[in-house]
Amino acid sequence: MDPRRKPGRDGFPPDAPGRALLALRTVKPPRVAIDVSAGLHEGAGNARYVRELIHALLALPEPPVLLPYATAGPIDIETPSWLLGLGRKELRWRDRAWRALSLSSQITGIPLRKLLPEADLVHATNSIVPRLGGSPSVITVQDITFVSHPEAHSRLSRFHLRRMVPRACRRARLVIVPSRATAEELARRCGVDPSKMRVVPDGYDAARFTPRPGQDDAAALARYGIRAPYLLFLGTLEPRKNLLRLLDAFALLREQGLRHRLVLAGGLGWGYQPVLDRLATGEDGSVLRAGRVADRDLPALYRRAAALVYPSLFEGFGLPVLEAMACGTPVVTSNTSSLPEVAGNAALTVPPEDVPALAEAMHAVLTDEGVARRLRAEGPVRAMRFTWRETARGTAAVYQEAISLGTR
The missing domain is CATH 3.40.50.2000 (Glycogen Phosphorylase B;)
Structure with missing residues (x-):
């Protein structure tokens, strides 16, 4: 050497x-x-x-x-x-x-x-x-x-x-x-x-992923049938994204009177059938599967979301976390693998297997304006480290x- x-x-x-x-x-x-x-x-x-x-x-x-x-x-x-x-x-x-x-x-x-x-x-x-x-x-x-x-x-x-x-x-x-x-x-x-x-x-692309509203943001959401307020998950629907636990945590919030919808944006990967089976049992329309999102529409979905929730079991990096922070969107993500490296202190991190902790973090960003304001301010600053x-x-x-x- x-x-x-x-x-x-x-x-x-x-x-x-x-x-x-x-x-x-x-x-x-x-x-x-x-x-x-x-x-x-x-x-x-x-x-x-x-x-x-x-x-x-x-x-x-x-x-x-x-x-x-x-x-x-x-x-x-x-x-x-x-x-x-x-x-x-x-x-x-x-x-x-x-x-x-x-x-x-x-x-x-x-x-x-x-x-x-x-x-x-x-x-x-x-x-x-x-x-x-x-x-x-x-x-x-x-x-x-x-x-x-x-x-x-x-x-x-x-x-x-x-x-x-x-x-x-x-x-x-x-x-x-x-x-x-x-x-x-x-x-x-x-x-x-x-x-x-x-x-x-x-x-991330600093010219596109920004907190500044885009003139086509509303049209982008309309293309996928998305209405505010909503929580956003963005990624391939596959087992390691931990979507079944996300749905469990979201159900807990709905029981507490949460009126937000949950938008699952992303294409189908491998092993997605259990997620589709779970969605098929829902009847209140609170979860929307938006499918694959065109690259040009990603900033709008991030910006208009009340928060990005990304409870992945393991990531090599975690691009949605970075892009959401760049857009000034509060982020809830896992405290495992690379995700704390990306998020730093500009997101709420929880153990991905802990459904109550995930629900509590989601509840915090939606109901505690002090927490949400801090994350909206710190996210873009943190994201500037990565271009x-x-x-x-x-x-x-x-x-x-x-x-x-x-x-x-």
């Missing part, structure tokens, strides 16, 4: 909190083969990460040269035109087949570097990458719920990720994670060397460092 990167007591490099170190050597802008599959084919968190990261990287004063590649498959309706216009190397395989091929390459040791664009470095933005021979790589790992909360994944997903992620991380020069919590879990559960991990938090520009700067620094490691 380079003596200039002497680890701290916990084994992690002593980086500035939430930021990757700048490169130890200055190199020319690197040519980076970057996986944009999620940005083209998906619509949830990984898609947002890929789209925003690439947009911010290209806006840097000295941007890397990006050489996108992607799996085959249908293009998501919200894929921005500028991303489609970048040009990319399209692989012959769809996502599931590419995952299988990459894992086979990792296990057998057969390199598949020639399938990807020629570059100084490969960035696997979704942790999926084959053996690359001697070519350097950087891997992004958003979370390790496939180990920490296996019940939140399908059997096939668990099988693949448990075998792919540790192997890909061991062979990567550096590993990007969005939070300290994810870094610690990755080291503890998957045996990844802490000295090669760099914490580069996700960000996509900073994410891009940290990622570019990791690129340079990864390349420089091969020249020492």
Whole structure:
């Protein structure tokens, strides 16, 4: 290990909190083969990460040269035109087949570097990458719920990720994670060397996610049939989002006379049927499933909500918490995994398994104006720590460092 990167007591490099170190050597802008599959084919968190990261990287004063590649498959309706216009190397395989091929390459040791664009470095933005021979790589790992909360994944997903992620991380020069919590879990559960991990938090778009009302806010809510006052949950409907306990806590508040509605905004993920079954038993119209929300409408839903409630069991980062705080919306979230890193003291945090505590926190933000006023004021200030520009700067620094490691 380079003596200039002497680890701290916990084994992690002593980086500035939430930021990757700048490169130890200055190199020319690197040519980076970057996986944009999620940005083209998906619509949830990984898609947002890929789209925003690439947009911010290209806006840097000295941007890397990006050489996108992607799996085959249908293009998501919200894929921005500028991303489609970048040009990319399209692989012959769809996502599931590419995952299988990459894992086979990792296990057998057969390199598949020639399938990807020629570059100084490969960035696997979704942790999926084959053996690359001697070519350097950087891997992004958003979370390790496939180990920490296996019940939140399908059997096939668990099988693949448990075998792919540790192997890909061991062979990567550096590993990007969005939070300290994810870094610690990755080291503890998957045996990844802490000295090669760099914490580069996700960000938010400061031009869009703001407390200032937008002229189309009312129209955005009308598109989903949302009427104030309401509590908002935003995220994929899947087991780790802890929605059954959220519904239990909301039922407690309704028994106390709460007149707010609960809006569940987000697409269907895996294991969503118990949530739909619970909603089917409700008859008073107090819970609205809004479905997937267009990216352009997100700020309006945050701004008009009385509070965001996000009681997730585990997150690698927690983008809705950050975006809601940026909009000046009070937030109730979990005190586990990365969520306290994002929220700081600008949100109310509770144990996600404690339904009465969750109900009490929700009640506090709705009935105690002092609490609500404090959160509305502190949220935007806290959010300013995390922007996509900073994410891009940290990622570019990791690129340079990864390349420089091969020249020492």
